[in-house]
Amino acid sequence: MKKKIQLSNSEKKALNELKSLSIQIKKYNDAYHKYDKPIISDHKFDELIKKNNELEKKFPYLRLKTSPNEYVGSKVLNKFSKINHKLPMLSLGNAFNENDLIEFIKRIKKFLKNEKIILEFSCEPKIDGLSINLTYKEGVLISAATRGDGLIGENVTENIKTIKNIPQKINTNNFPSLIEIRGEIFLEKKDFILLNSKLDDKEKFSNPRNAAAGSIRQLDINITKARPLKFVTHGVGFISKEYLSLKKLYNDMSLWGFAPSKYLKFSTKLKEMLRYHSDLNLKRSLINYDIDGIVFKLNDIELQKRLGFVGKNPRWAIAYKFESVKAFTKINSIDLQIGRTGAITPVARLEPVNIGGVVVSNATLHNFDEINNKDIRENDIVEIQRAGDVIPQILRVSKKLSKRNKAYKHPVNCPICDSILIKDEDGVIYRCLNYYKCKAQIIERLIHFVSKKAFNIDGMGEQQIKLFWNRKFIKNASDIFNIDKFKNEIIELEGWGKLSYNNLINNIEKSKSINIEKFIYALGIRFVGETTSQILSKYFDSIESLIKSAKNIKELEDIDGLGPKVIKSISEFIDNKDNIDEIRKIASNCQVIKRKEKFTKSIFNNKTVIFTGKLNEMSREEAKKRALDLGAKIASSISKNTDYLIYGENAGSKLNKAKELKISTLSEKKWLSMI
Ligand code: IVH
Numbered sequence: 001m002k003k004k005i006q007l008s009n010s011e012k013k014a015l016n017e018l019k020s021l022s023i024q025i026k027k028y029n030d031a032y033h034k035y036d037k038p039i040i041s042d043h044k045f046d047e048l049i050k051k052n053n054e055l056e057k058k059f060p061y062l063r064l065k066t067s068p069n070e071y072v073g074s075k076v077l078n079k080f081s082k083i084n085h086k087l088p089m090l091s092l093g094n095a096f097n098e099n100d101l102i103e104f105i106k107r108i109k110k111f112l113k114n115e116k117i118i119l120e121f122s123c124e125p126k127i128d129g130l131s132i133n134l135t136y137k138e139g140v141l142i143s144a145a146t147r148g149d150g151l152i153g154e155n156v157t158e159n160i161k162t163i164k165n166i167p168q169k170i171n172t173n174n175f176p177s178l179i180e181i182r183g184e185i186f187l188e189k190k191d192f193i194l195l196n197s198k199l200d201d202k203e204k205f206s207n208p209r210n211a212a213a214g215s216i217r218q219l220d221i222n223i224t225k226a227r228p229l230k231f232v233t234h235g236v237g238f239i240s241k242e243y244l245s246l247k248k249l250y251n252d253m254s255l256w257g258f259a260p261s262k263y264l265k266f267s268t269k270l271k272e273m274l275r276y277h278s279d280l281n282l283k284r285s286l287i288n289y290d291i292d293g294i295v296f297k298l299n300d301i302e303l304q305k306r307l308g309f310v311g312k313n314p315r316w317a318i319a320y321k322f323e324s325v326k327a328f329t330k331i332n333s334i335d336l337q338i339g340r341t342g343a344i345t346p347v348a349r350l351e352p353v354n355i356g357g358v359v360v361s362n363a364t365l366h367n368f369d370e371i372n373n374k375d376i377r378e379n380d381i382v383e384i385q386r387a388g389d390v391i392p393q394i395l396r397v398s399k400k401l402s403k404r405n406k407a408y409k410h411p412v413n414c415p416i417c418d419s420i421l422i423k424d425e426d427g428v429i430y431r432c433l434n435y436y437k438c439k440a441q442i443i444e445r446l447i448h449f450v451s452k453k454a455f456n457i458d459g460m461g462e463q464q465i466k467l468f469w470n471r472k473f474i475k476n477a478s479d480i481f482n483i484d485k486f487k488n489e490i491i492e493l494e495g496w497g498k499l500s501y502n503n504l505i506n507n508i509e510k511s512k513s514i515n516i517e518k519f520i521y522a523l524g525i526r527f528v529g530e531t532t533s534q535i536l537s538k539y540f541d542s543i544e545s546l547i548k549s550a551k552n553i554k555e556l557e558d559i560d561g562l563g564p565k566v567i568k569s570i571s572e573f574i575d576n577k578d579n580i581d582e583i584r585k586i587a588s589n590c591q592v593i594k595r596k597e598k599f600t601k602s603i604f605n606n607k608t609v610i611f612t613g614k615l616n617e618m619s620r621e622e623a624k625k626r627a628l629d630l631g632a633k634i635a636s637s638i639s640k641n642t643d644y645l646i647y648g649e650n651a652g653s654k655l656n657k658a659k660e661l662k663i664s665t666l667s668e669k670k671w672l673s674m675i
Contacts, residue, residue, distance in 0.1 A: 014059050018067070021052045025068040031203075039202060043495025050497035080154035080217070083145040085133050086180055086238035090150065092126075092295060093313040095320040098274060101296070104318045105270065108298070111307060111315060113619040120268045120299040122246050123276045124234065124261040126319050128290040129186030130213045132160065133237060136179050139170040146216065149452060150312065159216050160185075162225040167257040175256055180237030183258070187212045188288045191228045206358060208290050233258040234295070246299045266299060281322050293321035308625050311531050326385045327360075328398060329353040334365065334378055334408060336415050340444035341526040342432040344411070344421060346371060348382070348394060355386045363392040367428050368410040377405045416440040436578075443469055445524040449477040453530060454522030455514060458507040459500070467493070477522070478585035480508060512590045519543065519592050523583065525573045527566045535561045536570075539633055541594045543587045550574035558641075560624065560634035603674070605631030607643035610658075613651030615668050626675055638663065646671045 007015065025048050031039045049068060056063045063069070095101045109115050131147045144160035145153030160166055163185070187195070192208040205211035215227040233253055235246075243249040250260045263280065267273050277294045284291060298304050298316040307315035330351040337345045346365040353360055363384050365371050374397060376382065381401035386392045413420055414432035416439055421430040432438050446465045450457040457480070468474045471493075473486045483490070484505060491501050514522075517537035521530055528536070539559055540546040549555040551574055556567045573579050609632040611623055618626070623646070624634050635642060638657045645658040645665045658665050666674070 011059060011062065014055050015062050018052065018055055018059075018062055018064055021048055021055075022064055022066045022068060024048060025052065026066070029068070041495070043500075046497050046500045047495045049499055053497075080156060080219075082148070082152050083133075083143055083155045084152055085145065085150075086135070086178075088150050088312075089131060089133060089147045089153070089182065089237065090309060090312050090314060092317055092319040093310075094293075095318050101273070101318065101320050102270065104296075108303075108307060108315060111619050111622050112303065113615075113617070113622070118268050119303075120266055121273060121296040122250070122299055123263075123265045123267055123273055124295050124297075125263055125280055125287070125291040126293040126295045126321075127184040127186055127232060127234075127261075128207075128209045128292045129184035130209065130216060132156075132183060132185050132216075132231070134160065134166065134181040134183075136170065136175070136181065138177055139172075139175050141166070141168045149456075154217070156216050158221050159218060159224040162221055163229050163231055165259065166231050170256050172256055174252065176239050176241040178238065178240040180239070181233055181253070181258055182235050182237055183231055183233035185212050185216060185229050185231055186289050187215070187227065187229060189290065190288070195227060230289075231258075233260050235297075243301050245301060246297060249301070277320055277322075284322065291322075293319045295319050306622060308629070324385045325355045326383055326395065327353050327355045328381055328383050328401065329360075331376065331378055331380050331382055331394075334371070334376075336411060338414065338416060338432060338438065338440035338444065340441055340448050340524050342414075342435055342438065342441050343424075344414070344430045344432065346410075348376070350382075350384070353384070355384070355392070358386060360384065360386055360392045363394050365394065368430060369428050371408050371410070375407070377402075377408050379403065379405045414438060414440075446474065446477060446480075448524045449522045450480065450511075454518055455480075455511040456518070457504075457511045459504050460507065464504075476582055476585075478582055478589065481512070481586070481589035483508065513593065514590055515593050516541070516543070519587070519590070520546065523573070526569045528570065532562065532566055535559065538628075543583060543592055547574055547580055547583065558635045558637055558639065560636055602630040602632075604644070606633070607631075608633045608635050608641055609644045609646060610635050610638060610642055610654065611646050611648075612654040613648035613668075615648040617668060617672055623671075630675065 025045075028040050028045055028048070052068055056067065056069065093104075095104055105119065108119060109117060133145045133147070133153060134141060135143045135145075141157070141161070143155060144157045144166075145155055147153055161168060187208045189208060192205070192211050195211055196204045199205075205214055211227075212229060215224055215229055218224045233250075236249065236253075243252075247266060250264065253260060265276060267276065273294075273296060280287075280291070280294060296318055298307070304314070304316040309315065331348045332351055333349045335347050335349055337347050339345065346368060348363045348365055350361050350363060365376065370376075374394065376394060376397055379402065380397045382397050383395045384392050385395055410430065411421060414434065417432065417434050417437060419432055419434040419438065422433055423430055432441065435441060443465060446469065447462050449455055450460045450465065460480070465474070468483070468486075471486075471489065473483060473489070474480055487501065490496055490504075491498055515537070517530075517533045520528065520536050521533035536546060536559075540549060550570050553567060553571050556562055556570060562570075604627060609627050611620060611627075611634070615623055627634060627646075632644075638645065638654055638661065640661060642658065642661070642663050645654060645663055646668065647655050647665060648668045655665060
């Protein structure tokens with residue numbers, strides 16, 4: 001018989017507390033990791049862990065078999081590992097009406113410089129699910145990843161293997177040796193309702209999309225297995241086999257066991273495409289799963305390749321969204337938000353309302369003209385609409401339903417730093433010009449600095465930035481890299497503790513290795529968003545060379561894709577000595593990775609190229625894209641730094657100047673033969 005140990009009163013108390021903590025922590029941990037539904041804040045969770053660890057340290061012999069330390073921090077807290085997609089997972093541009101679709105087709109024809117070309121498009125529903133990337137090597141499913149940030153996703157291979165209509169092995173001999181199959185994971189509406197009926201109120205999902213996402217991101221794959229997830233393919237990423245048309249590709253994919261949408265059709269006629277859109281819109285409620293629009297994709301894969309991408313959207317595909325859902329609600333107040341560049345945006349705080357499965361409690365008002373034009377006032381009852389991921393919009397005030405307040409008066413001073421607001425040149429946006437001192441702007445820039453597309457520091461978001469700022473742990477972005485100076489203070493902060501602190505330090509450490517384009521984006525320079533940062537990263541291979549060139553406006557002016565507003569903003573930013581010091585401080589903490597050059601074999605790699613005259617075989621836009629794809633830099637004015645001038649018909653002064661400067665000139669024909 002086991003000898004019963006006599007416990008002192010304080011030990012008895014500790015044991016009871018440990019038991020209660022283990023039950024609570026298990027519940028919260030499961031809510032977060034198993035059900036994707038956190039029920040307490042991370043801080044509160046860490047606090048419980050801290051309490052538990054202190055007791056275990058004091059009374060090591062009382063540690064329970066069910067101690068959170070048996071799983072927290074190891075198996076369960078390890079979220080999913082990461083997977084690099086072989087080709088980025090992009091997103092689709094949207095069309096909201098017939099005209100947008102017509103413009104989309106026109107743009108393609110213009111780019112291809114062929115107004116008469118007959119274009120064939122696939123038509124398929126846009127499923128409102130979770131996109132997934134399945135990699136097969138020699139016919140075997142080797143990994144499955146969520147989209148993540150488009151470049152890196154989460155490894156959900158084991159969960160995906162539980163989905164019945166995803167084959168794990170393909171034996172057909174025409175199956176490519178390496179292929180990324182992409183598609184949508186979703187739950188049918190009836191399965192979503194059934195699932196929710198079995199969950200407690202707190203655990204219920206708000207729509208089938210969230211339910212599908214929550215069901216995939218399960219560390220316990222038995223939970224995923226119990227949910228009847230389905231898969232529909234809508235394309236491929238990398239593929240070790242050439243296909244000329246989407247039709248043939250989809251056809252082969254069906255034979256391999258990957259079903260594209262059963263509503264898939266092909267059409268060359270705008271009228272038919274529009275009818276397809278309206279037919280499916282009508283049928284929408286009868287379809288077993290949620291769809292939010294129609295995707296049109298160019299059938300010809302050669303043309304797809306020529307067209308390429310603008311930013312993150314392919315030029316050859318578009319999502320024509322169904323009209324959005326609308327609802328009425330009340331504006332409780334109109335608040336002001338100050339962006340990182342000082343722009344003041346009014347925001348309507350709404351009485352929460354459920355629109356198409358999503359609870360909406362804020363809507364942007366864009367600017368004060370919008371408030372004026374629509375005569376929006378606090379307490380008004382307004383009609384709002386939500387379309388997909390788009391921020392909810394206020395359509396109109398219902399004067400009938402509203403008890404009207406006084407007309408809204410726009411502010412004269414910054415609500416945070418009190419400096420006078422100035423209207424932008426465009427006459428619409430009001431801006432606080434106290435860029436360097438306005439607390440709101442500084443904090444917004446810090447939040448931008450750590451955000452996903454910038455330094456991507458996990459565990460450092462709006463809340464933490466505000467907390468550290470208020471405690472004076474950080475003043476500038478570079479201080480983030482020296483946050484360990486405040487180790488003791490941070491550990492003692494409410495809800496922190498060693499575990500959270502160590503995680504944060506690890507994440508900061510990870511963020512230090514950063515691509516140059518993300519570094520540039522993180523600086524938060526006005527007008528320098530993702531696309532401009534990418535353009536700049538192509539021209540400058542170090543932060544120092546960017547600083548040097550930005551001091552000389554001429555060099556910036558010669559970069560294709562940078563407009564005068566952007567150039568002015570960059571050079572003003574770099575003209576400020578404090579900014580340069582700060583950039584250098586940040587850079588000295590990081591390992592800034594140069595843009596990967598994939599084009600070393602091309603003779604145009606790293607060469608500066610100018611186009612002039614009228615091209616016959618392709619549009620100027622396509623020619624530029626081709627040159628960029630080959631690693632070239634495109635300039636607009638000739639200088640001694642120009643390497644090639646490519647000329648079409650009626651080339652004028654540029655051609656003469658190039659000859660004068662002894663720069664290599666290539667006729668359109670010669671250039672075509674070289675590419
Ligand atoms: S094609 C290059 N087709 O919508 C883009 N996407 O913004 C390739 N989606 O995350 C995507 N149904 O997961 C495509 N029939 C369909 C789709 C579809 C849903 C999702 C997709 C992507 C998002 C595009």
